[in-house]
Amino acid sequence: MERTFIMIKSDGVARGLIGEIIRRIERKGFKITKAELLSPTRELIEKHYEDHRGKPFFEELVAYILEGPVMAMEVQGEDVIAVMRSIMGDKDPLKAIPGTIRGDYANTVTRNLIHGSDSLEHAERELELWFNHKM
Numbered sequence: 122m123e124r125t126f127i128m129i130k131s132d133g134v135a136r137g138l139i140g141e142i143i144r145r146i147e148r149k150g151f152k153i154t155k156a157e158l159l160s161p162t163r164e165l166i167e168k169h170y171e172d173h174r175g176k177p178f179f180e181e182l183v184a185y186i187l188e189g190p191v192m193a194m195e196v197q198g199e200d201v202i203a204v205m206r207s208i209m210g211d212k213d214p215l216k217a218i219p220g221t222i223r224g225d226y227a228n229t230v231t232r233n234l235i236h237g238s239d240s241l242e243h244a245e246r247e248l249e250l251w252f253n254h255k256m
């Protein structure tokens with residue numbers, strides 16, 4: 122069964138949306154197989170977002186994730202990587218369709234509540250990073 126890495130970002134935890142986001146994942150029929158509320162180090166966040174290093178929004182992104190605890194999860198199901206990306210919605214508030222998590226709860230490109238792996242390769246790398254090699 123396919124697995125993906127999902128993170129409820131610091132704004133999602135701070136806004137009390139853990140339950141709402143988990144409800145949406147579970148009602149879709151996906152299984153949450155690991156979950157941990159943790160305060161990640163800067164090193165872990167920079168590694169998680171290493172593909173974005175050097176981009177103009179990188180520092181703002183890292184600082185935002187570091188604002189408070191995040192909920193790291195492993196989620197399993199058929200085509201879970203792509204289906205979770207569609208449940209999440211686009212990062213651009215103008216493109217995030219109502220009914221998606223970001224479409225319903227986010228209004229900026231940065232503070233968008235949730236991360237989900239975008240490919241099999243990234244899912245494996247991110248699950249390993251968050252659950253097996255804690256920094």
Ligand code: UDP
Nearest residue numbers: 178182211212230231232233235236237239
């Ligand atoms: N981000 C940002 N400004 C941008 C693009 C992205 O602050 O112009 C942040 C946003 O929080 C986004 C994350 O960086 O979720 C990762 O960007 P990516 O393009 O990978 O979007 P995602 O995969 O999260 O939809």
Ligand code: MG
Nearest residue numbers: 236237238239
């Ligand atoms: Mg991405």
